[in-house]
Each structure stands twice: as structure tokens, then as C-alpha cells.
Amino acid sequence: MMENVSFATAGAHARAPEMPVKMFGRKVEVFYGQKQALHGVDLEIPERQVTALIGPSGCGKSTFLRCLNRMNDTVAIARVVGDIRLDGEDIYDKSIDVVELRARVGMVFQKPNPFPKSIFENVAYGPRIHGLFKNKAHLQEIVETSLKRAGLFEEVKDRLDEPGTGLSGGQQQRLCIARAIAVSPEVILMDEPCSALDPIATATVEELIDELKQNYTIVIVTHSMQQAARVSQRTAMFHLGRIVEVGPTEKMFSNPDDKRTQDYITGRFG
Amino acid sequence: MTDIPASSRLAGAPRSESAVSDIRSGLSRRKSAQTRLKIYGIVAIVFALTMLGILVGSVVSTSIPAWTQTQVRLDVTVPDDETPNYRSLVNDSLVAAFPQAERDRAALRRFTGILSNGAQFWLRDELQASGAAPGSTVSIWLPVSDPFEQLYEGVISPSTPENRRPLNDQQIADFQSLQQQDRIRSVFDWGLITNADSRFPELAGLKGGLIGSAFLMLVCLCVSVPVGVGAAVYLEEFAPKNKFTDFIEINVNNLAAVPSIVFGLLGLALFLGFLGMPRSAPLVGGLVLAIMTLPTIIITTRAALKAVPPSIREAARGIGASEMQVIAQHVLPLALPGILTGVIIGLAQAIGETAPLLLIGMNAFVTSAPTSMLEASTTLPTQIYIWFDSPERGFVARTSAAICVLLIVLSVMNLFAIVLRRRFERRW
Numbered sequence: 001m002m003e004n005v006s007f008a009t010a011g012a013h014a015r016a017p018e019m020p021v022k023m024f025g026r027k028v029e030v031f032y033g034q035k036q037a038l039h040g041v042d043l044e045i046p047e048r049q050v051t052a053l054i055g056p057s058g059c060g061k062s063t064f065l066r067c068l069n070r071m072n073d074t075v076a077i078a079r080v081v082g083d084i085r086l087d088g089e090d091i092y093d094k095s096i097d098v099v100e101l102r103a104r105v106g107m108v109f110q111k112p113n114p115f116p117k118s119i120f121e122n123v124a125y126g127p128r129i130h131g132l133f134k135n136k137a138h139l140q141e142i143v144e145t146s147l148k149r150a151g152l153f154e155e156v157k158d159r160l161d162e163p164g165t166g167l168s169g170g171q172q173q174r175l176c177i178a179r180a181i182a183v184s185p186e187v188i189l190m191d192e193p194c195s196a197l198d199p200i201a202t203a204t205v206e207e208l209i210d211e212l213k214q215n216y217t218i219v220i221v222t223h224s225m226q227q228a229a230r231v232s233q234r235t236a237m238f239h240l241g242r243i244v245e246v247g248p249t250e251k252m253f254s255n256p257d258d259k260r261t262q263d264y265i266t267g268r269f270g
Numbered sequence: 271m272t273d274i275p276a277s278s279r280l281a282g283a284p285r286s287e288s289a290v291s292d293i294r295s296g297l298s299r300r301k302s303a304q305t306r307l308k309i310y311g312i313v314a315i316v317f318a319l320t321m322l323g324i325l326v327g328s329v330v331s332t333s334i335p336a337w338t339q340t341q342v343r344l345d346v347t348v349p350d351d352e353t354p355n356y357r358s359l360v361n362d363s364l365v366a367a368f369p370q371a372e373r374d375r376a377a378l379r380r381f382t383g384i385l386s387n388g389a390q391f392w393l394r395d396e397l398q399a400s401g402a403a404p405g406s407t408v409s410i411w412l413p414v415s416d417p418f419e420q421l422y423e424g425v426i427s428p429s430t431p432e433n434r435r436p437l438n439d440q441q442i443a444d445f446q447s448l449q450q451q452d453r454i455r456s457v458f459d460w461g462l463i464t465n466a467d468s469r470f471p472e473l474a475g476l477k478g479g480l481i482g483s484a485f486l487m488l489v490c491l492c493v494s495v496p497v498g499v500g501a502a503v504y505l506e507e508f509a510p511k512n513k514f515t516d517f518i519e520i521n522v523n524n525l526a527a528v529p530s531i532v533f534g535l536l537g538l539a540l541f542l543g544f545l546g547m548p549r550s551a552p553l554v555g556g557l558v559l560a561i562m563t564l565p566t567i568i569i570t571t572r573a574a575l576k577a578v579p580p581s582i583r584e585a586a587r588g589i590g591a592s593e594m595q596v597i598a599q600h601v602l603p604l605a606l607p608g609i610l611t612g613v614i615i616g617l618a619q620a621i622g623e624t625a626p627l628l629l630i631g632m633n634a635f636v637t638s639a640p641t642s643m644l645e646a647s648t649t650l651p652t653q654i655y656i657w658f659d660s661p662e663r664g665f666v667a668r669t670s671a672a673i674c675v676l677l678i679v680l681s682v683m684n685l686f687a688i689v690l691r692r693r694f695e696r697r698w
């Protein structure tokens with residue numbers, strides 16, 4: 001139905017004008033068994049920008065994020081309705097292979113979850129299963145650039161064959177980011193990527209996200225208003241399974257339209 | 271302050287004197303509860319260890335005579351015959367050692383009684399192995415019969431009244447004269463492991479049982495591991511959660527509790543009756559044990575799969591691993607130590623299993639070790655059963671020795687399980 005990508009969402013504030021829409025969801029509803037977690041969410045995700053999803057706990061941020069690469073498929077009781085498109089293609093269409101989709105839309109989780117394998121193998125795993133390298137040297141190069149982009153290479157270059165689980169929490173999270181970008185995804189989804197990290201590691205990851213937006217489209221769920229303000233260009237405020245306000249981050253934080261957004265940002269609820 | 275009941279104190283209010291003393295008196299109660307629990311634990315462990323010690327101690331001490339073999343040295347003239355009569359050769363050699371037996375047939379019979387009934391076969395094997403030239407004389411050690419072995423080992427004492435022991439004074443005197451001639455020795459009895467079963471306790475060995483059990487384990491492993499792990503992976507990872515899979519789950523758990531003899535009946539009806547497989551064959555025994563261990567393997571494998579952290583699955587899926595790759599490359603490797611432990615526990619259970627094997631005839635008297643899966647054979651536990659059931663006194667020690675061997679095999683398997691676990695767990 002909606003083949004045209006650049007439609008305007010009624011009532012929403014204009015996104016950064018020069019960026020085309022990479023992904024969008026329309027009337028997304030998610031049910032966990034009888035319980036409805038999302039009630040008709042509309043959201044556009046502009047290309048090569050950071051979109052932050054904020055809102056109180058349990059409002060459906062993770063649920064929406066997990067719709068974008070169909071991670072909810074593995075939750076037996078979850079049911080997704082609505083239209084979610086990547087480059088105009090319906091990602092819930094039968095012709096779409098989730099394996100390919102997840103290679104295009106990567107994910108970084110709240111808790112760092114490196115594989116119990118070496119640092120090298122952690123990063124090489126994606127290219128390996130998708131057959132993205134020509135020979136061993138090429139694979140090495142992919143691993144190296146991914147680690148460099150994730151800002152981890154300098155710290156681990158001498159111990160690539162040591163277990164990834166032996167790194168510090170912040171390093172592990174950056175390893176997970178390197179693992180995600182090693183398959184050259186177009187979109188990276190991050191679900192509270194810094195919530196298990198200390199302030200210094202958080203700052204490193206935030207800088208990294210800022211770097212990454214030059215090449216990737218990023219959607220990040222965060223509970224930290226400062227973080228949303230620092231890293232994102234566009235913010236969507238979720239409340240009780242609905243988006244109450246979406247717009248440029250600057251405007252959201254300086255002059256929100258919705259009372260609930262204002263209250264949430266200023267810490268009056270959530 | 272102190273007259274306020276403890277329950278009505280406001281949360282966050284400063285603690286009163288009585289609150290602190292309440293906590294204190296509670297503390298000592300809690301501490302003594304902990305100490306009591308510790309003591310229960312220690313008592314239970316001491317009890318279990320004592321029982322184990324008594325069991326192992328009694329088995330080992332009864333088995334001692336079986337580990338050694340008492341032998342008589344005879345000087346044998348190698349015959350030049352193609353097919354010599356080894357029985358008369360034994361007699362001739364006895365006469366050489368006891369000249370007085372030359373004319374006295376009663377004495378000769380007495381001396382023959384010192385030797386094992388299987389001595390002639392022993393002699394044949396020794397002579398053929400030695401390759402001595404015909405006409406030459408060689409010294410050969412032949413096993414003594416069971417009562418004399420017991421005499422040598424002190425189980426039968428010359429001081430008990432004659433009518434209360436299996437050997438009379440004359441026999442004891444004969445044996446003692448052999449001892450004075452330095453013709454008696456006792457050596458470690460490798461035959462216990464290298465011989466197959468025999469009617470004569472001093473010659474009976476566990477080779478048949480060991481090889482039979484090894485065959486059984488092989489069949490059991492090859493059938494139950496792929497089937498069990500496959501079933502567990504399907505049930506855990508792919509099967510939809512509905513009434514039907516619940517039903518299967520309950521039945522798998524029930525199957526684990528079915529008495530083993532029932533599996534023997536199943537094997538009897540299915541493999542022997544319906545499929546017409548040979549009786550007493552290791553293949554059939556292995557299949558029966560495989561069916562029996564299947565629930566154990568399924569249950570432990572499912573537990574191991576469940577224990578793999580979901581974050582690893584999410585991580586793999588998140589970069590586009592297919593469901594198959596998630597399982598084969600992440601979940602199974604991480605579950606492997608648990609699966610291996612389950613498999614070895616299952617096999618260790620199976621190797622000691624007797625009842626179902628009796629039903630399919632694995633307690634047959636077989637005097638040669640099996641060379642194929644379809645030959646009649648015994649197993650370690652059924653061999654124990656056969657020996658226990660034999661009237662000859664020598665089989666008492668043999669039975670205990672066989673139990674020791676079974677226990678050693680079991681300990682080695684368990685050790686192996688621990689080593690494997692460590693190896694796979696230590697990877698990271």
C-alpha cells in the first residue's frame with residue numbers, strides 16, 4: 001500500500017529536512033497474548049541520524065524497537081500488526097527473510113552479551129555466517145575496521161584471541177557494537193546500551209554513537225534524558241504504548257508541546 | 271519508647287532499644303538454626319560414607335582370593351605327538367613329582383585333585399605358547415583347584431576339625447609336601463580379566479562380560495545419544511507449547527521412572543519376538559539399554575539447553591543467525607558439558623543394569639568372548655549374577671572380584687565425565 005516513503009506524519013514536527021526516511025512504522029500494534037503493549041504507533045526514522053526513544057518504564061520502547069528487526073518473532077505469545085518498512089519494503093512481508101533483515105538491521109542489547117568465544121571470533125561471527133568475506137586476510141580486515149569503528153581496537157589489538165567475556169563491561173558493550181557493525185548493517189538498534197556501564201564507559205559509547213551516525217541509522221532506547229539530548233537528533237516520547245510526541249531533540253527538550261513530555265523530561269514522573 | 275509494639279514502629283523511624291535487642295535475640299536463634307542444619311548435613315554425609323565404606327570394604331575383602339592364582343610347578347616332557355593326550359600328560363608329570371603315585375591309583379587321583387580340572391587345557395595352551403622342542407622337559411606352572419587355593423590363602427585352616435573342612439588331612443599333607451619342594455606359588459591372576467567364563471572358578475574370567483558390556487555401551491551410545499539429544503533439542507527449541515507437547519513431556523518423565531525390567535519385556539517382545547533378533551546378543555542388549563537411558567538423556571539435555579543464557583540466543587539472532595545456527599553454533603556448544611554429564615550418567619546407569627538383560631538371555635553360560643554384536647554374550651552385571659548363582663565356593667570370591675571390576679569401570683566413567691566437563695567448561 002504505502003510505497004511512497006516520504007510521507008508526512010500528521011501533527012508530527014518536521015524531521016531534519018535533508019534526511020530521507022530509512023524506516024517507518026505505521027499503526028504498529030503489538031499484543032503479548034491478550035495484553036496490548038503498543039496501540040497504533042507511527043514513527044519515522046530518518047537515515048543516518050540518531051533517533052532516541054524515551055518514556056517511562058513499561059511504555060513499550062523495547063517492544064517497538066524489537067519490531068524493527070523482528071526480534072519479537074521469537075517471543076511465542078507476541079503478535080505484531082501494522083506496517084513497518086525498511087527502504088519502503090514491508091519487513092513483515094512473507095518474501096522477507098528475517099536472517100537477511102537482521103543482517104541489515106543490527107541490534108545491541110541492554111546487557112553486553114558477547115559470545116563465549118575469542119574477541120576475534122565475536123566480531124568475525126556475523127561476516128562468517130553471512131559469507132561476507134573473500135579470504136582470511138579480508139576477514140581480518142573486517143574485524144579490525146569494525147573494532148576500530150567501535151573504538152576498541154587499540155585496547156584489544158594484542159589479545160584478539162582472548163575470550164570476549166574477559167573484557168570490562170564497557171569494553172564488552174563496544175565489542176557487541178563492533179560485532180553488530182561487522183556485517184555492515186544499515187540500521188543499528190540499541191536498547192539502553194549504557195545502562196550497565198559506568199559514566200566513563202558511557203561517555204565512550206556515546207562518542208562512538210555520534211561517530212557511527214555518519215554511516216548508520218541508529219535507534220536508541222534510553223532512560224537518560226541527558227543521553228538522549230547529547231546523542232540524538234530526533235526524539236520520540238512513548239507513554240502507555242503510544243507516542244505522545246515526536247520531533248527534533250532540541251525542540252523536545254527546550255519546548256515540548258505535550259504536557260506529559262515536559263513532565264517526564266523534567267523528572268516529574270517516570 | 272520501649273512500650274511501642276515492634277509491629278507498630280514506623281519504617282525509617284530510629285530504632286529503639288527493644289528493636290536492637292529483638293534483632294539480637296533473633297540473631298542467636300538464626301545462628302543456632304544454621305549450626306543445626308550444618309550438623310545434620312555432616313551426620314548425613316558421615317552416614318552415607320560409612321555405608322559406602324562397609325559395602326566396598328566387604329566386597330573388596332571377599333574378593334581378595336580371586337585376584338591371585340595359586341599354581342603348582344610340574345616338569346613336563348614335551349610330547350612329539352601331533353595331538354597329544356594332555357590329560358595323561360598331566361598325570362605323567364604328576365607321577366614325576368610324586369614317585370609314590372606310580373603304582374598307587376588312589377594316590378594319583380588324590381594328586382590330580384590338587385590341580386584344577388582345567389589344568390589340561392592350561393597345559394595345552396602353555397605348551398603351544400612356549401614352542402619348546404619335543405622331547406625336552408619344561409617347568410610349567412599349573413593352577414591348583416579351588417579348595418587348595420583356599421587352603422593356601424588361609425580361607426581353609428588345617429586346624430579346623432577334619433570333618434568340617436572340604437580337604438582331609440592326607441590332602442593337606444600332600445599340599446604341604448609340595449610347598450616344601452618349592453613347587454607352589456601365588457601370582458596375580460590376570461585370567462580374571464583375560465579369560466572368558468568357565469565352569470571352574472579358578473579359570474573363570476571376565477573377558478566375555480567386559481567385551482559384552484563394551485559392545486552394549488557402544489550400541490547404547492550410538493542409539494540413545496543421537497535420538498535423545500535430537501528429541502531434547504526438538505522439544506526444547508522447536509516444539510510448539512501445546513497440550514500435545516505437554517503430554518509428551520509428562521510421558522518422557524514417566525518413562526524415566528519405569529522399572530528397568532519392563533524395558534527387558536519390551537526388548538523381549540519387540541527385538542526377539544517381533545524382529546527375530548538372536549537371543550543373548552549384545553546388539554539386542556544395547557538397544558534395550560538405549561531405550562532405557564533415553565529419558566535420562568532427554569531430561570538432562572533439556573535441562574542443559576534451558577540453562578544456556580537467553581542473552582546468547584538473542585545476540586546470535588540479533589546479527590542474523592538462523593534458528594539452526596543459533597542452536598548448532600551457540601546453544602549446543604554451551605550445553606555440551608551438561609549433555610555429556612547426562613550421557614555418562616545414563617551410560618553408567620545402563621552399564622550396571624541387570625534385570626532387563628536377564629529377560630533377553632544375557633545370562634547365558636558362554637565360554638568365549640563375543641567377537642560380534644550378534645554372538646551370544648554376557649555382560650559385567652549378568653556375569654556377576656551368574657557367578658553369584660554358582661554353587662562352587664571359588665565363585666564367591668570371583669563374584670566379589672567382578673563387582674570390584676564393575677565398580678572400577680563405573681568410577682572410571684564418572685571420572686571421565688568430570689574430566690570432560692572440566693575441559694569443556696574451562697574453554698572460557
Ligand SMILES: Nc1ncnc2c1ncn2[C@@H]1O[C@H](COP(=O)(O)OP(=O)(O)OP(=O)(O)O)[C@@H](O)[C@H]1O
Nearest residue numbers: 032037055056057058059060061062063064075077
Ligand atoms: N515477552 C513479554 N511477554 C509479555 N509481556 C511483555 C513481554 N515483553 C514486554 N511485555 C509487556 O509489554 C509492555 C511494554 O514492555 P517494554 O519492554 O516494551 O517496555 P519498555 O518501555 O522497554 O520498558 P523499560 O524501560 O522498563 O525497558 C510492558 O507492559 C511489558 O510488561
Ligand SMILES: [Mg+2]
Nearest residue numbers: 061062063191
Ligand atoms: Mg526496555
